[in-house]
Amino acid sequence: xxxxxxxxxxxxxxxxxxxxxxxxxxxxxxxxxxxxxLTLEDLALHVHMSPSHLSxxxxxxxxxxxxxxxxxxxxxxxxxxxxxxxxxxKTIAASLGYDDPHHFSRVFRNTMGISPKYxxxx
Numbered sequence: 001x002x003x004x005x006x007x008x009x010x011x012x013x014x015x016x017x018x019x020x021x022x023x024x025x026x027x028x029x030x031x032x033x034x035x036x037x038l039t040l041e042d043l044a045l046h047v048h049m050s051p052s053h054l055s056x057x058x059x060x061x062x063x064x065x066x067x068x069x070x071x072x073x074x075x076x077x078x079x080x081x082x083x084x085x086x087x088x089x090k091t092i093a094a095s096l097g098y099d100d101p102h103h104f105s106r107v108f109r110n111t112m113g114i115s116p117k118y119x120x121x122x
Contacts, residue, residue, distance in 0.1 A: 022047040022054065023061045030070045034077050037097045040066055075111040078104075082120045089116050 026043050043066050044051040058066045074096045081092045093104035108116045 023058055030073055034074050035097050075108055082116055
């Protein structure tokens with residue numbers, strides 16, 4: 001009887017860990033694809049879930065929507081690149097999947113509270 005219970009406990013633990021693995025996998029996928037414009041559908045397809053289930057699970061585990069976190073990761077990378085004088089804003093925007101540097105600037109300002117141009121100067 002104890003062997004049976006031990007097997008059940010291991011199975012339960014594996015199930016619990018699997019619930020977090022899709023989130024970790026999605027975040028790793030986001031980080032590896034900062035140069036792309038991924039959608040919720042793309043992320044869900046990557047971990048074989050429905051978009052609504054992924055979104056609900058993601059919010060439950062991280063308190064953020066998948067797309068908001070992806071945007072934050074992009075802006076975080078942009079901030080690092082802006083500190084390097086060899087990159088201009090247009091190049092940084094393009095390297096992060098933004099075809100329009102003005103749109104990139106708006107997203108950066110909405111996230112950081114200052115423009116990328118001002119951030120680069122400071």
